[in-house]
Ligand code: MN
């Protein structure tokens with residue numbers, strides 16, 4: 293009896309602990325908070341996610357895969373002259389590199405739409421316009437990398453070639469080499485450590501230089517003692533047989549080298565996903581799944597946009613600095629006799645992009661109190677940018693408050709994140725371009741390790757929470 297009393301006394305919280313519980317912020321860990329059933333759902337969700345990653349390694353492929361999945365759920369091409377009613381599901385592609393999907397809501401679009409915007413382009417190695425050459429018996433492609441890469445990470449990994457070639461007569465040829473088990477792969481070489489003394493003296497960004505990212509593509513010469521460039525000729529002969537192209541057709545091509553391997557589970561516990569291109573296909577897939585999962589009409593019109601060119605600053609007509617999103621919203625407004633400016637001014641947006649996950653091995657650039665952590669759920673990033681919030685959308689307290697309440701109501705495990713220490717650099721997302729349209733916008737996404745590397749890491753529970761967050765936003 294006496295012993296029990298002591299135990300009960302021990303369990304009684306001190307005043308400080310009681311007050312702490314009341315006043316301090318609680319940081320939740322998905323692996324502790326989620327039920328076994330929900331973790332199972334997360335694992336299952338990520339099986340489909342991995343399939344999406346394997347099906348779409350370029351912006352064009354990811355766009356086509358998103359359209360395929362949307363069509364299967366009854367989405368039809370948007371027609372600006374049609375009339376729509378609540379629950380109708382439409383999509384519109386932009387040059388096969390970006391796609392906008394919408395589910396018409398019960399409320400008038402005059403009250404705005406709920407928009408989730410992610411990007412489907414990822415850092416990669418693009419071929420130059422005159423790529424083909426031979427040197428000392430070996431055949432190569434010259435390249436110009438796309439997006440922010442650590443160049444030294446790309447040599448000595450198997451690469452696949454994806455893209456399109458338009459021949460002189462305008463005929464399109466699709467290229468996908470290195471993905472089938474029987475396909476050959478391509479590779480960038482590196483110097484052996486025995487002879488790397490000089491290379492080691494270079495600063496890391498130049499450890500491998502841009503002009504050294506040459507892709508090895510063949511070695512067998514066309515057999516003719518009198519001809520020159522016989523290796524190049526041998527390769528060109530194969531390309532002509534396989535794709536019907538001649539050398540000048542590279543000029544009107546977009547060929548992208550990406551890692552040749554598939555998405556994998558990572559860890560003994562299979563709790564993580566490792567794959568190329570998770571920035572930002574992890575938010576693309578969750579944003580896409582969220583809109584595809586809507587049953588019936590949401591209150592407000594739901595819009596998912598999967599855009600191109602984010603990794604090079606959202607430039608070009610398929611990037612979000614172009615007017616294509618605005619035009620879509622204007623056209624959508626016209627369908628209901630509402631002017632586009634009214635729709636935009638009342639719209640809300642989650643800019644769905646990844647944030648840097650805290651890396652215990654490389655912790656120096658992170659500020660621990662405000663970093664995003666793997667396993668703590670979806671990340672809300674009020675501002676990105678760098679050095680004094682330059683180049684960012686800084687979400688308003690009012691909008692953050694609204695989003696926070698939506699998440700809490702649906703039991704979504706979420707955290708805040710900031711991209712590294714104040715003076716350490718930074719980055720941006722599409723948030724600022726959407727907020728430029730007078731749309732309240734905040735960044736929401738998945739924390740990632742090894743961002744922009746050929747093999748990026750995410751945590752399955754975080755991915756599932758991100759999907760749930762976007763879904764909650766659409767249903768709010
Ligand atoms: Mn991104």
Ligand code: MN
Pocket residue numbers: 571603744
């Ligand atoms: Mn990125």
